[in-house]
Amino acid sequence: MTRKAIAIVGGTGKLGAAIARRLAKAGHQVVIGSRSAESAKTAAEELGFGIEGKTNAEAARAGDIVIVTVPFAAQEATLAEIAPHVAGKIVVDTTVPLVPPKVMRVQLPSEGSAAARAQRLLGEGVTMVSAFHNVAAHKLATDEDIACDVLVFGDDKAARSAVVELANAAGLRGVHGGALANSAAAEAMTSVLIFINKTYAVDGAGVQITGKLVEPAD
Amino acid sequence: MTRKAIAIVGGTGKLGAAIARRLAKAGHQVVIGSRSAESAKTAAEELGFGIEGKTNAEAARAGDIVIVTVPFAAQEATLAEIAPHVAGKIVVDTTVPLVPPKVMRVQLPSEGSAAARAQRLLGEGVTMVSAFHNVAAHKLATDEDIACDVLVFGDDKAARSAVVELANAAGLRGVHGGALANSAAAEAMTSVLIFINKTYAVDGAGVQITGKLVEPAD
Numbered sequence: 001m002t003r004k005a006i007a008i009v010g011g012t013g014k015l016g017a018a019i020a021r022r023l024a025k026a027g028h029q030v031v032i033g034s035r036s037a038e039s040a041k042t043a044a045e046e047l048g049f050g051i052e053g054k055t056n057a058e059a060a061r062a063g064d065i066v067i068v069t070v071p072f073a074a075q076e077a078t079l080a081e082i083a084p085h086v087a088g089k090i091v092v093d094t095t096v097p098l099v100p101p102k103v104m105r106v107q108l109p110s111e112g113s114a115a116a117r118a119q120r121l122l123g124e125g126v127t128m129v130s131a132f133h134n135v136a137a138h139k140l141a142t143d144e145d146i147a148c149d150v151l152v153f154g155d156d157k158a159a160r161s162a163v164v165e166l167a168n169a170a171g172l173r174g175v176h177g178g179a180l181a182n183s184a185a186a187e188a189m190t191s192v193l194i195f196i197n198k199t200y201a202v203d204g205a206g207v208q209i210t211g212k213l214v215e216p217a218d
Numbered sequence: 219m220t221r222k223a224i225a226i227v228g229g230t231g232k233l234g235a236a237i238a239r240r241l242a243k244a245g246h247q248v249v250i251g252s253r254s255a256e257s258a259k260t261a262a263e264e265l266g267f268g269i270e271g272k273t274n275a276e277a278a279r280a281g282d283i284v285i286v287t288v289p290f291a292a293q294e295a296t297l298a299e300i301a302p303h304v305a306g307k308i309v310v311d312t313t314v315p316l317v318p319p320k321v322m323r324v325q326l327p328s329e330g331s332a333a334a335r336a337q338r339l340l341g342e343g344v345t346m347v348s349a350f351h352n353v354a355a356h357k358l359a360t361d362e363d364i365a366c367d368v369l370v371f372g373d374d375k376a377a378r379s380a381v382v383e384l385a386n387a388a389g390l391r392g393v394h395g396g397a398l399a400n401s402a403a404a405e406a407m408t409s410v411l412i413f414i415n416k417t418y419a420v421d422g423a424g425v426q427i428t429g430k431l432v433e434p435a436d
Binding site for chain 2: 058096104105112114116127147149175176177179181182188192194195196197199200201202203204205206207208209210211212213214
């Protein structure tokens with residue numbers, strides 16, 4: 001594995017902290033960001049594994065790959081915070097466009113997906129990838145095996161491959177899902193999974209791709 | 219199992235014929251429809267299991283539950299054909315909004331989903347459900363076990379339950395996926411699965427929901 005500098009913007013949240021911990025444990029150099037540097041530092045110390053805490057902007061500046069893990073309502077403001085620091089980098093948007101209170105209902109944004117919205121907000125100067133939409137944060141926060149694939153979307157195949165590798169490093173299975181526009185499928189599926197959790201009393205339903213997948217040549 | 223009268227509109231197509239055969243084999247009374255009554259009769263005889271063949275309009279008139287299995291490009295014209303015969307019935311739309319040549323790219327219609335489009339075209343007088351978006355037709359045409367869940371969407375819970383039972387009768391696992399609007403998730407996932415089939419050389423990738431699902435009380 002090549003050690004990479006990974007920034008987790010919004011890394012004090014449940015999903016961000018869980019991704020940070022798993023990637024740092026796997027040997028990556030991880031910085032978590034928050035609006036407050038103090039909160040980020042405190043959370044980083046709790047997570048351990050050499051994780052550092054900074055402001056979102058500083059974290060984004062420090063990372064070669066910048067993973068954004070904030071609620072949909074905070075997506076626009078957060079991307080504006082990091083925009084000056086991500087030119088030429090891979091930005092991994094994990095945003096699921098949940099619109100409370102109807103989080104069990106698919107409500108995709110006018111751009112078609114939160115990922116397409118992120119690309120619009122950050123412009124073409126970043127290489128946009130999206131992933132980690134369907135995995136339950138409270139499971140990712142543990143060391144247990146998780147029965148959920150990570151579908152990875154993006155128009156740049158090499159960038160997508162880098163994020164598939166990160167998902168694998170986090171102990172999940174990353175699966176190429178195609179163009180960034182295809183992110184709509186995984187984003188929408190999260191509302192379906194929330195509905196299934198409620199309807200079938202499941203603790204964190206997930207999604208797995210079936211069939212014998214042969215690793216593609218890059 | 220309660221024997222039901224099931225119409226498969228577009229039932230000479232691959233998906234329709236496969237669903238017809240599995241439901242008839244399970245003991246349901248199945249009529250397949252086609253634009254041509256002759257084609258429908260010929261296909262019905264080949265399928266066996268007492269399946270009948272009629273025009274789409276006649277089939278829709280004969281069915282208590284009407285399953286529509288036509289390509290996206292034929293959805294509007296086909297729904298117009300059956301509209302006079304489906305008032306008060308459960309209509310199951312299976313349409314995946316693939317837009318050739320880019321079938322590996324998610325391109326949801328302006329209504330948000332093909333299912334919402336079907337509801338708009340048929341009006342509120344029918345009980346709309348959507349299902350069978352992700353299962354590979356060539357696998358469904360066999361008797362083999364298929365590793366793919368059938369996500370079932372609809373705003374009417376009882377109608378959704380009836381279709382979950384049909385999926386189960388067809389030897390698959392039907393899973394309640396929530397509101398009709400949530401159909402976008404499974405419809406979009408089909409383009410992702412086509413991409414995965416190509417990228418990973420899979421013969422018919424599918425989707426399974428993970429987690430211990432406890433049957434809901436209806």
